[in-house]
Amino acid sequence: MASSQTPKEIGEIDFGLMDPEEYRDMSATKIITADTYDDDGFPIDMGLMDPRLGVIDPGLECKTCGQHSGSCNGHFGHIELAAPVIHVGFTKLIRRLLRGTCRECARLCLTEDERDEFRGQLDQTRKLGRDLNDVTKAAIRQARKKDRCPFCGEGQFDIQHEKPTTYYEVQQVLTSEYSQRIAAAMQPDDDDDEPMGREALANETGIELSRVNQILSGEFRPRESDRKALEKALDIDLTEEDMNKLMPSDIRDWFEDIPDEDIEVLGISADKSRPEWMILTVLPVPPVTARPSITLDNGQRSEDDLTHKLVDIIRINQRFMENREAGAPQLIIEDLWELLQYHVTTFMDNEISGTPPARHRSGRPLKTLSQRLKGKEGRFRGSLSGKRVNFSARTVISPDPTLSLNEVGVPDRVATEMTQTMNVTERNLEDARRYVSNGPEGHPGANYVRRPDGRRLKVTEKNCEELAEKVEAGWEVNRHLIDGDIVVFNRQPSLHRMSIMAHEVVVMPYKTFRLNTVVCPPYNADFDGDEMNMHALQNEEARAEARVLMRVQEQILSPRMGENIIGAIQDHISGTYLLTHDNPHFNETQALDLLRATRIDELPEEAGTEDGRPYWTGRQLFSELLPDDLNLEFQSNTGDTVVIEDGQLLEGTIDEDGVGAFGGEVVDTLAKVYGETRARIFINEVATLAMRSIMHFGFSIGIDDETIPGAAQDRIDETIGDAYDRVQELIETYEAGELESLPGRTVDETLEMKIMQTLGKARDNAGDIAEEHFEDDNPAVVMANSGARGSMLNLTQMAGCVGQQAVRGTRINRGYEDRTLSHYKPDDLSAEAHGFVEHSYTGGLTPREFFFHAMGGREGLVDTAVRTSKSGYLQRRLINALSELETQYDGTVRDTSDTIVQFEFGEDGTSPTKVAYDDDHGIDVDQIADRVLEAEFESDDSKAEFLGDKARPTNLSEHGEARRNPDILSEVESDD
């Protein structure tokens, strides 16, 4: 413990049991008193707060190591237990060893051959990296089958384990009512038969008649051989089960006799873990640093749960010793022993089933050792895998379309709180001084400086001017975040790697983080109150890594599908649709206004003139954002073919399939062919262009947009009426017993299916009728066609008919007996009685329809709630299972034991984001190769050289060639 501060590399870790001697060796003191502090508030020597166990009060010196609190980790003490107790963590292993070893000679009940076999199996499984438990369990099972020990021949008994820590040996012993049983057996089954005489019994068993008489009168207990003979002769059972409790001391003695080589067969290494060490004789007392006491406001001391538990243990331990010395009766001793066992058990684990948890005076269960480690808030998941961090901020997010997708708006009050360390040199000295002189409150200011001697000074409003002059090269300045700094930004739940991306800071007023709306899809963020976290990076390496690997633009392509996940969404898509669908005309002012937030500051050649004034078309303006050599052809979401030639959009509508997130063709191609920087520029510009266009045209939606003329409403009513009639017909055929069932279904199911079908068709027809009356420029239609938001189904439900409501995939069948609501007759199979909503949302639902609709709606809500929790847990398990897999430099995927999982990452060694695949067209590799070569080499010469068309000039010796190519050499030789 002396040099506990020195970092060391861990070579390997061995897990095993601990020798009680080792507990004593490492103990700083023996603990004998249950008291903690004396009346003056000083810790009692050899008490639970003994100063040799470490220091918690700052300023004091540790009595064992001499260090101060903070640098002293504390030291273990120990309690000598009055009697051995079982360690709860090993109850299963103890049971196994008891069952597998001889009760007399303590050897493992396996013959040499069997041992060899299990040893071999152990080696094998160890090599294969499988679970050793399977083999050891099999070995115990085999050993348990033996009635007699193969070494000493002693008969073996069954071991019963009563949870958590009691073991019984189940023996078959002579029942106390043996004489009655024998007498009963001698009586004949039938009254007619003669009873068996005593002489006959004596003859058959070979026991003397006088002995038989003695046995029958109960004066003599038959010996084992006699018992067997009697049992055989009379075909009865003279035994009863006797539960003989094994005390921990018995078990300890038993385990001490198990030879080392026998436990090796069970996969236990004897020099590290002797089985008797599972029975505790010494209890280590954790250092005070692991169970600090707190001084309350009123000056009272409040002890840690562990200390409370240790107090209990010591008290019982002392009482046990006193009673034993006083020669108390066995019963009392056993009670105390059990109590000691209970306290030691709950000291280690207070959540054992079958044992009442130890409670605090207030009734709260104590948090003991195992509870500190287990679960979400436990040491592993709560303190080691995840902890609270410095340099992080969290606030509400809101949209800002003027930011680049790489940027994040950071509130000034966050920027002044979070700092970046700046190493002052001659070159940035002026900046550093300016930051310091601005103080901690002025924006590009500084909070701390560190002098070359390591002293850290806080920059205050008072000393900032003065301090700024002192700053020299070699100092460190903790300056505020400024525009252009890189930070990591995250929204929970972090379900994929795009949930954490690096952004560049733009310091802004007000209190929210600002995002460009195009990064909503990867974060799955919206602005209805979502909060996000920001982390300021604290060293140059992290900043460089974040900038190169984590920046938003590097994440445009998603590894899930290999297509872009960042792109236009919602209004952007409506905007590009309006701009390109009907290819509208714009005059110069309008055209320039649309493009004003892009890099384009000069309009292309006008498309033509109208009324003597030049005009530009929407597609022309959109084309300005494309690279000049882009050629593409694809189907749009709207249904037309988009043709882009030489960077000009000639035909088609730009909509979700063109520029949308999740596989917008243009964005995807730009990211893959022209690089992520070009794609970032394009997405930013498309977003602004789209916002400008949608504002130019105006885009709003009202109730009139979903209302259809009365005539159309009448037609819808008619179709639904027809459907009702058809349903009625179906029901009548069904009731007449004439409905033919579909293959594999009952008649009832057939009827349900047919009704559902009919009603589904009715809703679709209603939708079709409604659709006829919507103009193409209807905003809801524009959104549905372009893929911006909503679908034609939503429109159908708003204008036509909401349709059948379902719970668990069927029409609504629940509620009262044989009917859904008391408004209907029992066994009414009609559409309206089972949740068909014939009205539209705009028309309004009847109360009954509304009720059915709420039933269907609730199922949706419950489903999502259940799904998120289920999938969250699934995700956790999946991540834990896969977290140790790693792609090696040789391309293989291996786990931590170097076992190969995949011979080539993904079996093809490719990253989905770097690969393009197209079933219809295939990839024109030659064209790509030509383009790359064209861009790479300046002159034809160097290109030819690279391709090997032209030999590279060489200064190697002439013999060099021959040495590298033995063929030439042999030719020369053969010439001789």
Next chain:
Amino acid sequence: MVDVSQHELVPEHVVLDEDELQDVLDEYDIDRTDLPKIKRTDPALPDEAEMGNVVKIIRESRTTDTAVVYRLVVD
């Protein structure tokens, strides 16, 4: 009984001889126990495959035409 090894969806399984195996182990710098495993009872295995053998599985792949995987036969 259906012989699944003849099914079009079951890739080719070949038992490696010792030389080939050594090459594989050298290539990846591993012991044979570090290979992925396959059960002796797996119906796709050829009859001559025994415990401790290594089979080479040649799969068709959409992206790389063929993907080769080695597996150690275990019980």
